[in-house]
Amino acid sequence: MRILSGILVIYIISTVLFGHLNYVAQGRAHYHKRRNLKNPPPPPSPLVATANPPQVPSDPYPNPNPNPDPAPGNSDSCIFDVTSFGAVGDGSCDDTEAFRAAWKAACAVESGVVLAPEGGVFKINSTIFSGPCKPGLVLQLDGVLMPPDGPEEWSEKDSNSQWLVFYRLDCFTFSGKGTVEGNGQKWWDLPCKPHRGPDGTTSSGPCISPTMIRFFMSKNVEVKGLRIQNSPQFHMKFDGCEGVLINDIQISSPKLSPNTDGIHFGNTRSVGIYNSLVSNGDDCISIGTGCSDIDIQGVTCGPSHGISIGSLGVHNSQACVSNITVRNTVIRDSDNGLRIKTWQGGTGSVSNLLFENIQMENVLNCIIVDQYYCLSKDCRNETSAVRVYDVEYRNIKGTYDVRSPPIHFACSDTVACTNITMSEVELLPEEGELVDDPFCWNAYGTQETLTIPPIDCLLEGSPVVEASFDSNYGC
Template sequence: MSSSRIIYVMFVVILVFGLRNKCLGARDFKIRSLVALSSPNSTYHYDVDSNVVDVTTLGAKGDGETDDTKAFLAVWQAACEKDSATLLIPSDYQFLVGPLTFLGPCKSNILFKVDGDVIAPVNPKAWASKPLNWMNFSKLNGITIVGDGTFDGQGAAWWKNSEQEDTVNAKVEANYQSLRPTAIRFYGSYDVTVQDITIRNTPQFHLKFDSCTSLYVFNFTTSSPANSPNTDGIHLQNSEDVEIHHSTLACGDDCVSIQTGCSGIRVHNINCGPGHGISIGSLGKDRTKACVSNVSVYDSDIHDASNGVRIKTWQGGIGQVKSVSFSNIEVSNVKVPINVDQFYCDKKVCSNQTSGVFISDVTYEKITGTYSQTPVYLACSDEMPCTDLKLINIELEPVGANENDPFCWNSYGDQENGVECLQPGRPPNDPSHTQSPDEKC
């Protein structure tokens, strides 16, 4: 082969590999995330390079007493300007950090590696600006939070105040209570991965996603007691293309809460309890429109909970919940394993209203285990009956002598091998025909 031809071949090889590496570089972050999610025993594989920014190098003390808030913000700003930066919270430290917003967009993907512990302040002065979130990640495109570390919201102080009706300074206490923040919140972000970390003792929600797309939560742990108020494990709203799996969620409210505007949600291999189960809703409060579709919850355990799998809507709301499946769910000591409540009310009294969020095409298959109150409770609206429900292979046994019959009201569909309480066919006032264009999703 002539020397000119050899040089030409070498040039082509270099060009091809250069373009390949450039393309892989653009996709590498996403690829690693998907590989990590493919196995329940896998760990996140990341590249430690020269773009690691350690919080201790910019002033964070990590002694559990010094306020490291400004240092964390400085580190974020530095990482945000780098290519594929790793923000490192090292192990063997405890960082006291107040409310922060990690604002994007950043120059490229961010790896937020949490190996140490981060704790929230309990001093009311730290929350004087009344933030609704402790750690707020906003407008990011490609971010992963991963590591063996823990975010501790030190929520006991908030929960205690929520129970105190009479205090020496009731006004101060009421103001303090109104601040109760979410531990970690993502807003308006794309391609978000949360893996391996633990959030415990949060004042309110543990992990919240709002107006986000392409979310992956894997091997995630929440740990708050059963009596901690409104401490949802994972709260979703206006978000789509979400996968949550192989996680342990203990809290004082819903382990997973799916709110309006959500679609393409996959929840599986969840250990839920204590808590209020895995819920869609509540939806339609204050006569608002709510739309939820294409939700799958499967291969999960729910124990010591008030509910198993639940759909809850307020009277007066409009919209629709459709294309939902709950399958292969094992329950243990759950009050109501299967629950649809279109008369949801978290106050002492709620006024009766005629309209409701239309619930259709919901499948319950292979829900097994024990209940302590009612095996199946389907309370659907008189004006907006539930249609196309399916109860398949439902095997639920009472705990002790608490055996009660299933309850089904205005619930239409098919059933086989287990609970029988659905009405066959379709209702006379079929919502699929009576809903106005404004009510439809």
């Protein structure tokens, strides 16, 4: 009887414990609705719940007990090692066909893994890795992956505007402890590129350089753990995507490398960027038209051109950007901090932005809205503009480069910037005397706390013409 009683007790305890563990495991796969930007709760939530929510993880913090990466020797896993398909990995031989064959095999099975193993230096030409594929496809890069070295080695039959393209994928992960090396130096040295030396000049003619990594028309994709460096142009670009998680990556290129944006988004929504470092020669993160529901946290930018929304509205086009959150981020030694830039003559809107808990370190233009963005001297005044409204700057602190005022709101003559909120903004000079004359033009908003430097030029209330605009101005 005692033995039966003991067995019964053990059974009950095991049932309760298993049920608890199962509940905890299921609890990590939940999805959050977007935070209220006016009163955001403390826990971060990267992605937006939609009618068809993205299937990428919603938890920006790593699992303390993650599953180990698959090993080549595990015969039970669907591992497709590129060396088994003929890749040499000596940094000289062309391994393109081996990667394409491994991709084709992995694409055809569920949870397939294309493995570029540690110790290999794999050189491949411009390639489109396309789907649709079976769910759970992984490109595991533990070695080094790189393109041909400069324009002269680039094949004439390949596109010189992009290198790695991931097209029409769903539930795909690009991860590993390896490096994507862009070999960008010879592209940066083209005579048509901008040079910043005292005698630097540029020459006319085509100046196309490849984006290193491009995701196109894909959803539920994740990029994690990689080092991405020295891109000829943009390091990573997302076009027409939904459900993107970027976590624990490093992007780097020299400070003066031209047009080397870190991460660029166009027509993409439901994005989380976390725990990453970007140091490059252009925008750290740039957000183009058609983007919404982007959450950025734990990112360090610099040197760079800061975090930019735009440019928007070029050639009188419509631009729509909404629901962007940037929190707990450091921007250092950069030409800009938090920037919104639009061309005159555009339409549409930029709305519902929250910049919170940002540390600035020696930044030239810490907070800037420029609705007169132009790359030449012949841009003319236009009556229409991309409308900017509902923008919050909260707890923005640090130091600025005194060559320019740290706060600059240059809004359209006819379409004012409205509902700008400033709270706990404290910016002091890195060196020299305090620049106490922030610039405002047709900008309306409120100061919830005293701003340093004082921003008395911000207008109260709303412009009279405001009521004539639709709330989204066409978006």
